[in-house]
Amino acid sequence: MSDELPLFSKEDRPEAGRVESVSEFTRRVKMLLERGMGPGWVRGEVSNLRAQASGHLYFSLKDAGAQLSAVLFRGDAARQRVAVRDGLQVIVYGELNVYEVRGQYQLIVRSVVEDGVGRLQLEFEALKKRLAAEGLFAPEKKRPIPRLPATVGFVTSPTGAAVRDFLRILERRGWRGRVVILPAKVQGAEAAPEMIGMLELAGELGIFDLLVIGRGGGSIEDLWAFNEEALVRAVAACPVPIISAVGHEIDFTLCDFAADVRAETPSAAAELISSEFIACVERASQAAASMTAAADRRLALSVERVDHARSRLRLLAPAAQVERGWLRLDDLANRLAAGLRAAVHAPRQRLVEARNRLERASPVQRIPLAAQKVESLRKRLQAASPASVLNRGFVLMRDERDRPVVRRSGARPGQRLSAEFADGKASVRVEP
Numbered sequence: 001m002s003d004e005l006p007l008f009s010k011e012d013r014p015e016a017g018r019v020e021s022v023s024e025f026t027r028r029v030k031m032l033l034e035r036g037m038g039p040g041w042v043r044g045e046v047s048n049l050r051a052q053a054s055g056h057l058y059f060s061l062k063d064a065g066a067q068l069s070a071v072l073f074r075g076d077a078a079r080q081r082v083a084v085r086d087g088l089q090v091i092v093y094g095e096l097n098v099y100e101v102r103g104q105y106q107l108i109v110r111s112v113v114e115d116g117v118g119r120l121q122l123e124f125e126a127l128k129k130r131l132a133a134e135g136l137f138a139p140e141k142k143r144p145i146p147r148l149p150a151t152v153g154f155v156t157s158p159t160g161a162a163v164r165d166f167l168r169i170l171e172r173r174g175w176r177g178r179v180v181i182l183p184a185k186v187q188g189a190e191a192a193p194e195m196i197g198m199l200e201l202a203g204e205l206g207i208f209d210l211l212v213i214g215r216g217g218g219s220i221e222d223l224w225a226f227n228e229e230a231l232v233r234a235v236a237a238c239p240v241p242i243i244s245a246v247g248h249e250i251d252f253t254l255c256d257f258a259a260d261v262r263a264e265t266p267s268a269a270a271e272l273i274s275s276e277f278i279a280c281v282e283r284a285s286q287a288a289a290s291m292t293a294a295a296d297r298r299l300a301l302s303v304e305r306v307d308h309a310r311s312r313l314r315l316l317a318p319a320a321q322v323e324r325g326w327l328r329l330d331d332l333a334n335r336l337a338a339g340l341r342a343a344v345h346a347p348r349q350r351l352v353e354a355r356n357r358l359e360r361a362s363p364v365q366r367i368p369l370a371a372q373k374v375e376s377l378r379k380r381l382q383a384a385s386p387a388s389v390l391n392r393g394f395v396l397m398r399d400e401r402d403r404p405v406v407r408r409s410g411a412r413p414g415q416r417l418s419a420e421f422a423d424g425k426a427s428v429r430v431e432p
Helices: 022-036 074-078 113-133 163-172 189-204 229-237 252-257 266-316 318-361 362-385 386-391
Strands: 038-052 057-062 067-072 088-098 106-116 151-156 177-185 209-216 242-248 396-398 416-421 424-429
Touching: 022 088, 022 151, 038 067, 067 088, 074 106, 074 113, 106 113, 151 189, 151 229, 163 177, 163 209, 163 266, 177 189, 189 209, 189 229, 189 318, 209 266, 229 242, 242 252, 242 266, 266 318, 362 386, 386 396
Parallel strands: 067 106, 151 177, 151 209, 209 242
Antiparallel strands: 038 057, 038 088, 057 067, 088 106, 396 416, 416 424
16 A cells, blocks of 8 residues: 555654543643633533432533533532522623543532522622722731620611510520620611611720621622621621621621621620630539538638647637546556466466476476386397297208308208297208
């Protein structure tokens, strides 16, 4: 096939070191896309929604000209206040991700708002960014909350559930301070000006140690008054430390960032205010218990000392000294009697011991013992005598010189020997 044209020239042919695998190429695409495109907001319609058993939501965002794969993981889905469904117009916030296994890019969604609410959310983010750039939310501007505030002002609606929960928590925890309700609307066009007026009034009165501004939960439209720039600036400029307690735990407003401390709910603000008071009450209770225990120990020690002094006085009393004298006299008398008895008993005991020794050494006692020994020796001698041996059937052989012959080798053939029996002697001759 030499006449066929090559697909590329020799100079354009790939070198071994320049060829990338699919994984390497996809990884490079992933790095370029994810680094080059930061997180942002996307508007579209939800379609192809799939809810997995794991709790993750997979769907597509589409408009008239394109569609985008998206995933909302279980942890993020649990925090959303919008029920994601097919056909819903939404604005989502997330970051781009490349799923290398399929070579597909998708949007990792972190927040979902309905399209109508999305405008407010975008305004919220823009104002938050601008005010933060001014340093309005800087941590160094935050003031510490008084540990034991005596007078607390609560800027809120006097008829809302938030103020009832706030007061109920303080009452239940036994807080002893004073709460002044600074009434203001917390929703609608007039809410922000009224709350600003209450903050200014609180600063002018100069009686408050701490202020709380807040209300119960609601939608982003319900809470929008707390995102008004004028109110946010008034909260940041208030001369009295402020706790922002707006909505539920997942709700955030710009007042939360401008205040000195954010509480998740009005009830949480009440717990925060009374926490140090409860700690002080507990420390006071512990101190009271310690003082009571110390007083009890001191009283017991004093009673012990009084009893000891009473005992010493009793010992030093004349009657006690006379009684001790009688006791001493009786003791001496007993010791004297015991000494006399011992003085008489000891010689008597020595006499008895001497008599026993004399009896043991007396000849009358020793003669029978000596006689017994002599008789025993006699019997032993008698048992060992030659006559006793002969009586038992033995024969004593003697030679001509009357010497005992004790071995066969000591007798010669033809020799005459004398055989001694128990009842007499007989002459015998040795046969060869």
